[in-house]
Amino acid sequence: MAAPATALGIRLRVLVTDPEEPAAQVVPDTPVGDHTDLEALRRLAGGCDVVTFDHEHVPNAHLESLQRSGSVVRPGPFALGHAQDKLVMRSRLAELGVAQPRWAAVVDVDGLKTFGADVGWPVVLKTPRGGYDGKGVRLLESPDDDAAVDWFERVAGEPLLAEEHVDFSRELAVLLARSPSGQAAAWPVVETMQVDGVCREVVAPAPGLDDERAAEATGAGLRIAASLDVTGVLAVELFEAVDGRVLVNELAMRPHNSGHWTIEGAVTSQFEQHLRAVLDLPLGDPRRRQGWSVMVNVLGGDHHDLYRSYLHVMARDPGVKVHLYGKVVRPGRKVGHVTVCGDDLDDVRARARHAADFITGLIDE
Secondary structure, eight states: OHHHHHHHTOOOOOOBSSTTSGGGGTOSOOOBOOTTOHHHHHHHHTTOSOBOOSSSOSOHHHHHHHHHTTOOBSSOHHHHHHHHBHHHHHHHHHHHTOOOOOEEEEOSHHHHHHHHHHHOSSEEEEOSBSOOTTTTEEEESSTTOHHHHHHHHHHTTOOEEEEEOOOEEEEEEEEEEEOTTSOEEEOOOEEEEEETTEEEEEEESOTTOOHHHHHHHHHHHHHHHHHHTOOEEEEEEEEEETTSOEEEEEEEOSOOGGGTTHHHHBSSOHHHHHHHHHTTOOOOOOOBSSSEEEEEEEEOOSOSOGGGGHHHHHHHOTTOEEEEOOOOOOTTOEEEEEEEEESOHHHHHHHHHHHHHHHHTSOOO
16 A cells, blocks of 8 residues: 555554565565564554554454544444454345345354255354465265364354355456445446466456446445445455356455465555545446456465566566566465456456466566
8 A cells, every 4th residue: 555655645653573574565664563462563563544454463452442442443443343254244244235145154064964964964063263375174974084173173163154156157256435424436346366276367358257246245334334334445255156146245444465476456545545445535436447357366386586577578468567566585485476457357367377387486578
């Protein structure tokens, strides 16, 4: 958010755990501390107009304490709790009548067997809290799977989330923003592609998605945002099932990987929109600038000096937009992304994939 904040004359303060973190490379005001340390959060919040997030792992009790001390927290603890705990989310979506996979809270193998007998095997088992990018998720072919037995032993009576295994044709995402005044704006529904549980590619808008289905997905996102009193950006990850259902998979209440394409591809990026929303400013125009935008994540590989790729990538295709995050390169870690916009989807996708693969080191020409 540093670039749009600078353009809008907004000063950022970011809590970092290390002075070398990416945020500290672009924001001057970066106190060092941990997001689980209440005193560090209080020091961060002191003098700030609004406290917001780039992940959902801040303890909810700490956020409530900040609110009691007079800090403005957006999104608030109540809303954020639905992104922090998948069981809380599933229960609330059921109350709202939002379509989602069949699910149950299970505390032992017997409960898992009962659920599997009802919905059929395989079954997806998730930790309710803390999982992301495929972590904390297992696909179980039977209740006798060693992973299930091990998980139940480790959680010692705490419930896990069991979900039906959805046979889906693709994954979609709805991205929207909502302000405290209740104004909301949604970007086009996008298609996301995951590899080994990590988002690899996003296409905006989702190819072949008819207007009725897109409106249905966007409407569900807007209903969720309003009912949970979300402020800021909300990402709703969806399955498009082969049987025609569109089912909510997960929620994220922050700028999201599925919206990185908006930096170049939309009139207002998700990062500027999040700032506008949490500060209760009028929201910007979310419409796309060109026919298609394709964002491909750059994942860490064997090359640690990613900047050496600039000469080739920029000379070969001046229309490619490269974003590197200043992260330490580790295999499989998201360390950047590239975006290409244009009117020919096949061309745009091929150019974006080539640039990302070259930076990663998968290809050398």
